[in-house]
Amino acid sequence: MTNKRIPFNWPHMTGKELYYIAEAHFNGRLAGDGPFTKLCHNWLQERTGSSKALLTHSCTASLEMAALLLDIQPGDEIIMPSYTFVSTANAFVLRGGIPVFIDIREDTLNINERFIEPAITPRTRAIVPVHYAGIACEMDTIMSIAKNHNLKVVEDAAQGVMATYKGRALGSIGDLGAYSFHETKNVISGEGGALLINDHKLSLRAEIIREKGTNRSQFYRGEVDKYTWQEIGSSFLPGELIAAFLWAQFEEADKITQKRMVAWQRYHELLAPLESSGVIRRPVIPKECHHNAHMYYVILGPEIDRQKILDVLNRNDINAVFHYVPLHSSPAGLRYARAHGSLEITNKLSERLLRLPLWVDITESKQNKVIDVLKEAIYSATH
Numbered sequence: 001m002t003n004k005r006i007p008f009n010w011p012h013m014t015g016k017e018l019y020y021i022a023e024a025h026f027n028g029r030l031a032g033d034g035p036f037t038k039l040c041h042n043w044l045q046e047r048t049g050s051s052k053a054l055l056t057h058s059c060t061a062s063l064e065m066a067a068l069l070l071d072i073q074p075g076d077e078i079i080m081p082s083y084t085f086v087s088t089a090n091a092f093v094l095r096g097g098i099p100v101f102i103d104i105r106e107d108t109l110n111i112n113e114r115f116i117e118p119a120i121t122p123r124t125r126a127i128v129p130v131h132y133a134g135i136a137c138e139m140d141t142i143m144s145i146a147k148n149h150n151l152k153v154v155e156d157a158a159q160g161v162m163a164t165y166k167g168r169a170l171g172s173i174g175d176l177g178a179y180s181f182h183e184t185k186n187v188i189s190g191e192g193g194a195l196l197i198n199d200h201k202l203s204l205r206a207e208i209i210r211e212k213g214t215n216r217s218q219f220y221r222g223e224v225d226k227y228t229w230q231e232i233g234s235s236f237l238p239g240e241l242i243a244a245f246l247w248a249q250f251e252e253a254d255k256i257t258q259k260r261m262v263a264w265q266r267y268h269e270l271l272a273p274l275e276s277s278g279v280i281r282r283p284v285i286p287k288e289c290h291h292n293a294h295m296y297y298v299i300l301g302p303e304i305d306r307q308k309i310l311d312v313l314n315r316n317d318i319n320a321v322f323h324y325v326p327l328h329s330s331p332a333g334l335r336y337a338r339a340h341g342s343l344e345i346t347n348k349l350s351e352r353l354l355r356l357p358l359w360v361d362i363t364e365s366k367q368n369k370v371i372d373v374l375k376e377a378i379y380s381a382t383h
């Protein structure tokens with residue numbers, strides 16, 4: 001990188017992506033579910049312990065598959081945080097479902113498990129915990145609430161690849177889990193995703209929904225002698241070129257995570273004095289959680305004008321950014337969803353959160369510059 005601007009993200013390439021793409025090209029096998037897709041499926045199943053993993057073209061697609069698999073009907077309610085990406089809600093709204101937004105926890109910014117039960121009605125079908133920044137939601141509590149009320153759990157683990165909760169891979173704990181391999185995530189294929197199917201009773205239908213509603217996968221395995229239209233579905237599978245790229249990333253997934261963790265820890269240590277002086281709060285990692293260094297954010301003190309801090313950082317060629325505009329306050333959120341409870345933590349923290357540049361090979365000097373400018377900006381904002 002020659003430009004002196006410090007970007008927010010810089011996609012990491014392992015060096016083998018084009019080699020594997022060339023191999024797929026040479027094999028003459030370009031449609032989905034070829035050899036590279038199978039390698040990726042096996043890797044995901046081994047690494048997560050999920051009984052079935054299917055590559056999709058995005059986490060958005062995985063969530064849409066989840067809504068189809070759970071047979072979400074018009075008027076069905078799905079409990080989720082408002083502090084999330086639009087796809088978490090869209091996937092269910094596309095089926096006529098109604099997202100019911102509840103507040104997040106002050107420490108992790110994840111769905112507050114204590115507010116789930118009060119939001120349950122006779123129309124509730126599912127809970128969608130979102131593992132923000134690759135830090136797990138309180139899954140034991142969420143799973144036991146789901147069991148008691150006969151609800152399904154879909155983990156939006158878009159940011160959670162390589163992260164765990166009590167030793168279990170995020171995405172492998174609920175009935176279904178959705179991963180993203182978008183360029184801005186840790187392990188990437190440009191656009192890309194996967195659906196983990198942890199309830200094996202859903203496996204066959206997942207294959208059918210992903211293959212345009214046909215049992216083509218069974219046909220290729222020789223289990224049926226022709227394939228036909230079985231139920232509604234769509235095309236959710238990526239081609240082999242994407243899978244070939246992704247395979248190069250999977251091979252290095254441990255290294256990618258370790259390197260990001262070094263940079264994350266460095267920010268964390270450099271920012272300890274600012275937290276002690278009370279002007280910011282750093283991320284909180286519950287002891288059950290091993291995160292994946294997906295994101296480094298700070299929560300600015302209430303007296304600090306975030307826009308001013310962002311302006312100073314950007315004037316100094318540092319691309320720091322804020323994050324989600326809560327869905328309950330968005331035009332589509334007002335039309336298609338409803339909020340349960342006050343969402344005061346969501347409103348408060350979403351306005352004070354600031355994300356710092358972080359990628360695999362970010363240098364110490366760049367990190368130092370980010371912290372120096374951030375400190376100066378906060379100093380002038382509070383004096």
Ligand SMILES: *Cc1c(COP(=O)(O)O)cnc(C)c1O
Nearest residue numbers: 058059060085087158180182193
């Ligand atoms: C990135 C992200 C998505 C969407 O992922 P795509 O692969 O881009 O569709 C969904 N949910 C969350 C929480 C995300 O961070």
